[in-house]
Amino acid sequence: MVIKDIATWELGEVVFSRDQSTITLITRIGFHMYGLNGEQICEGELLPSSNNQLGAHWVDGESLLFAVSSKADGELMISIQKLQPTMDPLLLVTESFIIPFQNGEFCFSPVSFHAAFFYGTKAVVLNVRDSKVLFHGDGVQSYYSPGHFSPDGCFFACRTSGGSICILEKTSRSYVPRSNLTPQLSWDKFSWSPTSTSILCWDRNGIQLLHPDNCYGLTFTRPPYREHLVAYTVDQTHIATAHQRNTVITFTSLSDATQQTVTINIPIRDIKIVDSTIFVTDGTRLISWYLTTGGQAGSGCNTGRENKVFSVHTGEPFALSNNCSQIGFTIKQTVFLYDIKTQKVLGDFMADGHIYHIQFSSDGSLMWSVVENTNGKGFKCYCMELEREQNPCFANMTIVDLKDDWSLDSLFRSPQECRIIGNGSEWVSDPRGNILWLPPNWRVGRGWSARWDGNFLTLLGGHHPEPIIIEFQL
Amino acid sequence: MRCVYSDSLIVDPLTFMQCQIQVPINVNPLFNTTSDCLRFVTEFFEVISQSAPHIYYSALLLAPPSSVVHRLYGQLCSPAARIVNGIPDSWDSCTASHGGITRVSHAAWSPCGKFIAVCFEGRIGIQDSTTLERVSDLRLPTGHMKAIPQLLAFSPDGHLLTCTYHPVIEPNLSVPFPNIFVHTHLYTD
Numbered sequence: 001m002v003i004k005d006i007a008t009w010e011l012g013e014v015v016f017s018r019d020q021s022t023i024t025l026i027t028r029i030g031f032h033m034y035g036l037n038g039e040q041i042c043e044g045e046l047l048p049s050s051n052n053q054l055g056a057h058w059v060d061g062e063s064l065l066f067a068v069s070s071k072a073d074g075e076l077m078i079s080i081q082k083l084q085p086t087m088d089p090l091l092l093v094t095e096s097f098i099i100p101f102q103n104g105e106f107c108f109s110p111v112s113f114h115a116a117f118f119y120g121t122k123a124v125v126l127n128v129r130d131s132k133v134l135f136h137g138d139g140v141q142s143y144y145s146p147g148h149f150s151p152d153g154c155f156f157a158c159r160t161s162g163g164s165i166c167i168l169e170k171t172s173r174s175y176v177p178r179s180n181l182t183p184q185l186s187w188d189k190f191s192w193s194p195t196s197t198s199i200l201c202w203d204r205n206g207i208q209l210l211h212p213d214n215c216y217g218l219t220f221t222r223p224p225y226r227e228h229l230v231a232y233t234v235d236q237t238h239i240a241t242a243h244q245r246n247t248v249i250t251f252t253s254l255s256d257a258t259q260q261t262v263t264i265n266i267p268i269r270d271i272k273i274v275d276s277t278i279f280v281t282d283g284t285r286l287i288s289w290y291l292t293t294g295g296q297a298g299s300g301c302n303t304g305r306e307n308k309v310f311s312v313h314t315g316e317p318f319a320l321s322n323n324c325s326q327i328g329f330t331i332k333q334t335v336f337l338y339d340i341k342t343q344k345v346l347g348d349f350m351a352d353g354h355i356y357h358i359q360f361s362s363d364g365s366l367m368w369s370v371v372e373n374t375n376g377k378g379f380k381c382y383c384m385e386l387e388r389e390q391n392p393c394f395a396n397m398t399i400v401d402l403k404d405d406w407s408l409d410s411l412f413r414s415p416q417e418c419r420i421i422g423n424g425s426e427w428v429s430d431p432r433g434n435i436l437w438l439p440p441n442w443r444v445g446r447g448w449s450a451r452w453d454g455n456f457l458t459l460l461g462g463h464h465p466e467p468i469i470i471e472f473q474l
Numbered sequence: 475m476r477c478v479y480s481d482s483l484i485v486d487p488l489t490f491m492q493c494q495i496q497v498p499i500n501v502n503p504l505f506n507t508t509s510d511c512l513r514f515v516t517e518f519f520e521v522i523s524q525s526a527p528h529i530y531y532s533a534l535l536l537a538p539p540s541s542v543v544h545r546l547y548g549q550l551c552s553p554a555a556r557i558v559n560g561i562p563d564s565w566d567s568c569t570a571s572h573g574g575i576t577r578v579s580h581a582a583w584s585p586c587g588k589f590i591a592v593c594f595e596g597r598i599g600i601q602d603s604t605t606l607e608r609v610s611d612l613r614l615p616t617g618h619m620k621a622i623p624q625l626l627a628f629s630p631d632g633h634l635l636t637c638t639y640h641p642v643i644e645p646n647l648s649v650p651f652p653n654i655f656v657h658t659h660l661y662t663d
Contacts, residue, residue, distance in 0.1 A: 014627040014636040023627075023636060059630075181567040189580075193603070194587045198569075200603075202581050206573035207592055209606060257559050424573070426520070428555070435554040437521035437532035440573030442560075459560070468560030473553075 018059050024083070026057055031064075033085055044090040047081055048072070055108035055115060065094075067108035067115075076103050078115060078128050097128045105145040111153030112170065118145045118158070125156055125168070125175050135168055135175035146189060150196035155212070157190070157199060165190065165199060167212050181210045184441035206440060228460035228467050231273040232453040233291070239458065240278060241467045242268045249278070252469065254456065264289075270320040270327075279324040283314040286324065286340055314338075319367075321360040326386075328358045328367055335369050337386065337393055347393040351382060359412070367394075368411070370402075378402065381411055407444075413452060418472040420450060428457070428472070435472070442468060510542035516569050519605040540564045570606040582626040591635055593623035598637055614639055 012027035022041060025032045030045040046052050052070040055078070059065075064083040069076060079096040101124060104117040114134065116125045123143035125135040135156075137143040143166065147158030156175055160166035164182045168175040183201055185208050190201035199210040227244040242249045245267040251260045266282040273279070276291045314329035314336075321327065326346070327338045335358060336348045356379070357370040369382040379402040387395045402411075409419035418430045424443045427434040442459050444450045451458045459468040515522065518533035534551040537544040540563055580593040589609065592599045598612040614621040614637065621639045628635055 011624050011638050011640060013625050014638060016627065016629040016634070016636075018630055020629045020631065020634060025638070179567070184566070184568045184571050185573055191581065191583065193583050194585055198587075198603070200581055200583065200590060202578045202592070204577040204579075206571060207578055207581055207590070207601070207606060208571035208573075209569050209603070210567045211569050212567065252559060254558055430554075432554075434525070434528075435531065436535075437518075437524075437528050439536060440520075440571040443573055456558075466559065469558035470560075471556045471558055473555065 013057075015057060015059065015064060017064070018062060022085075024064055026054070026066075031083065033083070042085045042090055047079065047091055047093060053103070053106050055106040056110055058110040060110070065110070066091075067110065069099075069103060069106045069115075071103055075099075076101055078106075078108070097131075099126070099128065100131055101126070105147075107145075107147050107149065109149035109153045109156075111151070112149070114149065114153070114156075114170075116147050116149070116156060116158070118143065118147065123147065123158060134170075134173075141166065148190065148192055150192045151194055152196040154196060155192075157192070163187070165201065165210065179212055181212060183208050183210060184439070208440075227449070228458075229268060229271050230451045230458045230460060230467060231271045231278065232456065233273050234275065236454055236456060239453075239456070239467075239469060240271055240273060241458070241460075242271055242280075244269060249280070250466075252467075254469065254471065257469075262289075269318055272320050272322060272324050274322070274324050279320065281320055281327070283318060283329075286320075288324075317355060317358045319358045319360055321364045322362055323364055326360070326364070328360065330355045330358065330369075335367075335382075337367065349382075349384070349394055349397070353380075357408070359408075370408075370411075378404070379406065409450070409452070417452075418455065418457070418474075419452075420444065428470075430472070430474075436470070507542050507546075510565075513565055513569065514541065514543040516605055517565070519570065519607060520572075523607065536561065538562050538564045570604070572601070572606040579623065580625050582628060584628050584632045585630055586632050589632075591626045591628065593626055593637070596621065596623070598623055598626065598635075612637075 010027040012025045015024045015026060021036065023034055023036065025034070030043065032043040033041040035041055046054060046066060046068050048070050052068045055067040055069055057064065057066045066081045066083070067078060068081055069078050071077070076099040077096055078099055080094045082092045082094050084090060084092055099115070101117055102119065104119045106115060106117055108115045113128050114125055115128050116123055121142035121144065123135070123137040124133060126133050142161045144159040147156060149156050154170050155178070156168045156170070157165050160180060163186065164180045166180055167178040169178040181199065185205050186203055187201035187208070188203040190199050192199055197211065199212065201208055201210065229242045229244055231240045232238070237254055239252050239254060240249050241252065247264055247267065249262045249264060249268070249271065251262070252258070264280055266280065266287065268280055269283045270281050271278060273291065278289045278291055280287050280289070314327065315331040317330055319328045325340055327340065329336055329338065333353065333355060334348050334350045335355060337346045338344070339346050351369060351371045353371040353374045355369055355371050359368045360366070365386055367384045367386055370379055371382060372379050381400045381402055383398045383400065384394045385396040387393050405422045407420060407423055407425070410421050413419035416431060418428055418435065420428055424445050426438050426443055428436040428438065444459060449460045451460060455472045455474060457470045457472065514533065514537060518529070518536070521528045521532050530550055530552050531554065534544060534548055535553040535555065535557060538561060577595050578592055582591045583603065584591070588603055590601045590603050590606070592601055596614065599608050600610040600612065601607065602609055614623060621641050623637050623639045625638045626635060
């Protein structure tokens with residue numbers, strides 16, 4: 001039941017008074033106090049009125065207090081300000097501390113009177129009462145805001161390299177690293193539970209709950225955000241994967257999951273395996289390596305054989321046909337089909353909107369382009385038959401408007417096959433029904449990060465440290 | 475229902491469960507098993523709540539091989555799939571997650587720690603703080619206008635919930651101010 005709808009001038013955080021008779025809206029520059037009947041009680045600005053930064057606010061007894069950092073006469077000052085709604089002045093500075101540091105993003109613990117500042121990739125935690133530095137994070141690990149002290153003042157958590165959350169534990173003399181938590185989904189904000197035992201983090205992709213003590217020694221650093229690329233051998237015994245624009249190809253045996261890696265000195269944009277040859281392109285040339293038995297690159301893997309240098313500048317999205325004779329690429333809203341052997345553009349067409357994805361059919365006779373409508377509402381799929389003997393080569397183009405819940409699987413996989421239907425769906429289904437539930441961090445928006453080859457599904461993406469490979473049994 | 479916990483402390487079942495989830499492994503075998511079972515249930519709560527047979531089709535397949543549940547019951551798994559690569563060796567620190575296509579703009583803990591209020595597009599979800607299962611939905615009664623909830627705050631006793639929101643500007647309407655809703659909260663200690 002809604003008991004009051006109060007119009008305000010700005011958005012901000014709301015704090016209740018202890019007796020719950022008032023709420024205070026805290027905005028970027030000030031505060032607005034209201035009774036629960038909607039009547040405004042007072043409003044004002046934090047001190048000083050400019051160049052300040054709010055590090056924390058908390059309720060102590062009947063009072064609302066703020067910890068504010070500001071620069072005065074070249075010195076950094078942290079002041080504790082108490083809101084007195086019925087008195088003049090409204091804000092009373094109860095304590096202030098000169099801090100021997102530069103101003104940086106700032107957070108504060110009202111329990112311990114410790115503060116943390118972020119400078120670039122470094123973090124400093126100090127006791128504001130005596131300016132003693134309790135932690136100086138400037139080593140191999142990077143530290144970034146947001147950072148929050150736990151409600152009991154025993155821990156400090158902040159973002160660290162690779163999207164992890166670093167937990168520091170307060171000891172009698174300093175803060176020491178306790179653990180690195182690696183969320184399953186991406187995140188940009190987090191908060192401690194009231195009991196300081198859990199961390200909730202979230203962003204537009206969802207919410208997740210982390211327990212610092214439930215980390216049984218598992219920590220890993222995420223690779224830089226790059227999409228994975230994937231190619232299967234014809235006999236489906238091996239899979240080759242690589243990070244886009246990386247230089248390492250990993251071969252995984254699909255029978256026992258053993259892996260071998262090969263370093264190739266070009267930034268990889270696509271890979272394909274044709275018969276016993278692996279083709280790699282960086283968007284300007286196509287290079288091939290011979291695969292020995294078992295899917296490993298042959299002895300010539302350090303040199304490779306440069307097959308062709310493209311005579312065009314290729315944009316994204318980008319796709320290599322399965323027989324490696326053609327590439328499809330886009331520049332702005334135009335799709336180009338390029339023949340690698342003749343080094344000629346065979347044809348192009350302008351799509352009506354932003355192009356999200358292009359893909360060749362397995363036999364190379366069709367090319368699909370998924371395009372967002374110019375009004376930003378909905379997608380459509382262009383399906384083009386490729387006529388190699390004709391110019392232009394695009395023939396019999398059909399355009400299909402895509403329904404709201406479309407996915408690549410709904411376009412390109414038959415109902416008789418295993419597929420993921422629906423945007424971000426948690427189910428892999430086949431004619432029997434739902435056959436596998438996918439954890440939240442394995443779900444793929446519209447299937448951009450899912451690649452099928454027969455009954456093998458590979459889930460790809462920067463949020464997975466390595467590709468997830470699943471074999472479905474019919 | 476109440477639980478007797480270690481030093482004869484009597485606590486409610488939720489607190490008991492939360493304590494168990496947070497206890498490090500390798501304390502003792504019985505505790506390990508209990509802790510691991512609870513971890514299994516919270517990790518796979520979403521699929522188990524939808525379809526119990528997927529304990530055998532999905533959850534056991536996806537449980538880390540080193541987990542007690544997998545070691546005890548892994549042979550009962552009857553999946554239609556085989557994970558070639560991608561199963562973590564052990565549980566990670568993420569005990570529950572709720573992903574979706576709806577944008578999350580803010581979340582706030584209830585003072586008792588049992589619930590989490592989450593701002594989704596156009597509504598507020600009240601989630602269980604152990605499983606992240608949705609307990610209730612609150613809609614913003616903005617009449618003919620759409621609204622984007624932004625920030626949430628519970629009152630100290632957990633009985634009230636505020637939400638700051640911004641009405642979506644629509645044609646033929648003057649620019650509305652941001653507002654605060656104060657909700658009575660249905661879930662109390």
